[in-house]
Ligand SMILES: CC(C)(COP(=O)(O)OP(=O)(O)OC[C@H]1O[C@@H](n2cnc3c(N)ncnc32)[C@H](O)[C@@H]1O)[C@@H](O)C(=O)NCCC(=O)NCCS
């Protein structure tokens with residue numbers, strides 16, 4: 001069996017940045033955001049359910065889901081967010097389980113599940129250890145606004161839709177402080193893995 005590690009954080013806290021470092025170590029990373037995107041492709045069961053709940057207005061001209069429009073609804077209305085989560089999350093779990101199965105069959109030593117909502121959605125049963133990528137709220141908002149070209153209000157709404165990172169720190173087995181440089185983050189990651197008996201170097 002592979003060792004399954006959950007990588008989590010908040011929106012724009014640096015999960016993808018750390019994921020990329022893990023990929024450079026030839027470790028398989030399964031990204032819940034990518035699986036969630038695939039789960040709502042045209043023709044998938046979740047796609048139809050989203051239209052049934054949110055209406056045709058949620059579609060782009062080409063029939064795909066307008067993610068910007070859906071985001072503008074669910075990051076401001078908790079009820080709608082929960083509705084969307086109920087549709088999409090079971091499909092994401094199923095897809096991630098399949099990937100874990102495959103990695104185990106390939107006798108991979110470690111597999112990483114990059115799940116932003118690992119603690120909110122109580123998915124820790126899927127992993128043996130957890131790593132949290134932490135940043136201060138101020139840095140998080142600044143990086144989010146810059147990366148997604150969002151107003152401060154829109155960035156605040158997204159951050160507020162998740163459990164505060166200060167609370168997630170208490171739940172994680174290990175924490176990477178990503179307020180500093182990329183090099184400092186790389187060093188912390190290597191140390192955490194080494195502490196768990198996983199000796200890796202960047203390729
Ligand atoms: C709302 C949607 C359409 C916005 O799409 P968009 O392309 O703008 O963003 P993307 O999917 O890349 O997500 C960016 C980040 O937003 C945060 N986020 C996404 N969905 C949620 C949610 N339901 N609750 C809280 N935070 C969320 C996560 O930190 C995620 O990393 C999309 O995020 C979605 O379908 N969300 C529901 C599925 C879900 O919960 N995904 C998160 C991991 S399972």
Ligand SMILES: Nc1ncnc2c1ncn2[C@@H]1O[C@H](COP(=O)(O)OP(=O)(O)OP(=O)(O)O)[C@@H](O)[C@H]1O
Pocket residue numbers: 009010011012013014015016017018033116143144147178179180181182185
């Ligand atoms: N240590 C760092 N120093 C400077 N910028 C950083 C650092 N870490 C990440 N960033 C930048 O901050 C932004 C958010 O990082 P990243 O995309 O890795 O976050 P994420 O947690 O994967 O976000 P999401 O959940 O929204 O996909 C990116 O623009 C990234 O380049």
